[in-house]
Amino acid sequence: MQPKELMQKFIYTLVAVGILIIFWYLLSRLLNTPALPTPLIAFKSFVQLVTNELVPHVLISFYRVAVSLAISTVLGVPLGLFLGKNKRADEFSAPLIYMTYPIPKVVFLPIFLILLGIGNLSKIVLITLVIFYLILVTTRDAARNLPREYVLSVRSLRASELDLYRHVYFPACLPAILTSLRLGLGMAMSVLFLVETYATQEGIGYFIMNSWSSLAYDKMFAGIIAMGLMGFLLYLLLDACEKVLCSWVHL
Amino acid sequence: MDYLSIASVHVSYVHDNQITPALKELSLSLSIESTGVIIGPSGCGKSTLLGVLAGLNQDYQGTVCINGKAPRECDETALILQEYGLLPWKTTWDNVKLGLELRGFSKQETVLRTEKILDKLGLLHLRKRYPVQLSGGQRQRVAIARSLVLEPELLLMDEPFSSLDALTREEMQDFLIELWQETKLTILLITHNIEEAVFLGQKIFVMSECPGTIIKEYANPLAGDYSARGKMEFLELANSLRSSLRGWN
Numbered sequence: 001m002q003p004k005e006l007m008q009k010f011i012y013t014l015v016a017v018g019i020l021i022i023f024w025y026l027l028s029r030l031l032n033t034p035a036l037p038t039p040l041i042a043f044k045s046f047v048q049l050v051t052n053e054l055v056p057h058v059l060i061s062f063y064r065v066a067v068s069l070a071i072s073t074v075l076g077v078p079l080g081l082f083l084g085k086n087k088r089a090d091e092f093s094a095p096l097i098y099m100t101y102p103i104p105k106v107v108f109l110p111i112f113l114i115l116l117g118i119g120n121l122s123k124i125v126l127i128t129l130v131i132f133y134l135i136l137v138t139t140r141d142a143a144r145n146l147p148r149e150y151v152l153s154v155r156s157l158r159a160s161e162l163d164l165y166r167h168v169y170f171p172a173c174l175p176a177i178l179t180s181l182r183l184g185l186g187m188a189m190s191v192l193f194l195v196e197t198y199a200t201q202e203g204i205g206y207f208i209m210n211s212w213s214s215l216a217y218d219k220m221f222a223g224i225i226a227m228g229l230m231g232f233l234l235y236l237l238l239d240a241c242e243k244v245l246c247s248w249v250h251l
Numbered sequence: 252m253d254y255l256s257i258a259s260v261h262v263s264y265v266h267d268n269q270i271t272p273a274l275k276e277l278s279l280s281l282s283i284e285s286t287g288v289i290i291g292p293s294g295c296g297k298s299t300l301l302g303v304l305a306g307l308n309q310d311y312q313g314t315v316c317i318n319g320k321a322p323r324e325c326d327e328t329a330l331i332l333q334e335y336g337l338l339p340w341k342t343t344w345d346n347v348k349l350g351l352e353l354r355g356f357s358k359q360e361t362v363l364r365t366e367k368i369l370d371k372l373g374l375l376h377l378r379k380r381y382p383v384q385l386s387g388g389q390r391q392r393v394a395i396a397r398s399l400v401l402e403p404e405l406l407l408m409d410e411p412f413s414s415l416d417a418l419t420r421e422e423m424q425d426f427l428i429e430l431w432q433e434t435k436l437t438i439l440l441i442t443h444n445i446e447e448a449v450f451l452g453q454k455i456f457v458m459s460e461c462p463g464t465i466i467k468e469y470a471n472p473l474a475g476d477y478s479a480r481g482k483m484e485f486l487e488l489a490n491s492l493r494s495s496l497r498g499w500n
Contacts, residue, residue, distance in 0.1 A: 149332050149333075150338060153332050154349070154353075155307055156306070156328075157349060157354075157401070158350075158354060159353050160353075163353050168338065251381055251384055
């Protein structure tokens with residue numbers, strides 16, 4: 001990216017943050033309740049906490065989201081490509097997917113807690129399950145709608161099935177996969193919050209709920225800021241991946 | 252002996268439990284180092300035929316022989332499609348070398364042959380561009396390069412120039428003739444365009460409506476003659492083609 005472009009992006013981000021803070025400030029003044037402190041108080045508390053108390057919570061939450069995203073990608077993408085390419089397997093599996101997809105996976109939290117314990121595993125499995133479906137369905141649909149001409153022309157060069165996945169299906173579906181990852185990230189963050197409020201004393205979700213129950217609203221908002229920043233950084237990371245891997249889309 | 256011979260080929264599609272015939276009793280032959288053009292109404296099964304010849308569809312009855320071999324066993328066939336043939340996520344260079352890569356050529360050989368063919372077709376300066384950054388004519392040249400890099404004997408083309416504007420189209424027709432004179436490939440091309448058929452095909456096959464079969468065959472001595480485009484014989488043959496197409500429309 002050009003330095004000028006980068007600068008422009010930076011300015012846009014600053015403006016967005018500014019607008020967000022102004023709205024927040026106005027709202028907190030309007031409501032005038034301790035439950036919504038002004039941005040100044042929240043940021044003060046954030047700066048105080050960010051170097052000590054917040055760090056381990058943010059790290060563990062980051063770990064949970066990143067691992068879940070990675071596992072669901074590794075499982076969802078190949079399966080989605082396979083189903084999108086093989087009509088018969090797709091027809092066979094579609095009812096199964098559509099029957100289990102709409103069930104809110106968080107209802108399984110108690111079962112996972114019993115089966116997998118209260119450690120990281122149960123949380124990662126639940127978040128993975130939620131994002132896995134999203135990636136699977138998006139990838140499958142992208143592979144299904146691939147123009148036949150691409151497949152035909154490459155097949156006529158005597159490509160094997162594996163070659164087709166490598167040279168046609170995967171690169172063609174990559175933009176859709178990255179979009180599903182971006183959507184999945186938002187879902188992962190909300191599921192993360194939920195799983196971290198049960199039977200755990202670690203993670204940013206726990207930190208926020210704990211601050212709330214001790215009526216430390218400034219700490220609570222410091223936690224929310226940390227969560228927002230974490231999501232923002234992950235989005236930037238995904239954007240960077242897209243720029244590098246799918247440069248052909250932006251021509 | 253003919254390089255390409257097709258005898259009473261039948262192809263059917265099963266769609267919604269109904270059998271729809273696509274090709275019926277289709278026979279044609281083409282001798283080595285010659286050009287043939289198939290012309291016919293839309294949906295008459297022309298593309299189905301090329302699919303069979305390229306070895307993509309093995310579900311047919313009848314005999315198809317390319318240089319004495321079945322299509323699937325024949326590695327010397329190249330297929331060029333109207334659009335979408337090039338992969339938009341690969342640069343010109345990567346698109347052209349794909350065939351070599353798939354057939355397990357060494358890295359050195361791949362680079363050497365890719366460079367040679369791009370240079371020959373005047374595409375070397377475009378090697379880092381993606382297909383969307385190329386004009387229609389350039390794109391079709393790259394598609395041709397991708398096929399020629401494998402040094403095929405038979406070139407199958409499915410309406411290769413139909414999305415090009417009139418002038419680019421004529422340029423590409425000239426280019427194809429030059430290429431044919433130089434490489435002595437056997438070329439079988441499908442088109443909708445009557446003038447294109449007369450300019451390119453030493454043999455012209457007229458196909459019927461679906462289920463497709465060859466209803467008329469012309470031997471055409473004018474093919475490949477640059478000066479022929481305005482001549483009386485050229486127009487006469489075009490008219491004759493037009494009426495035999497009309498007769499079945």
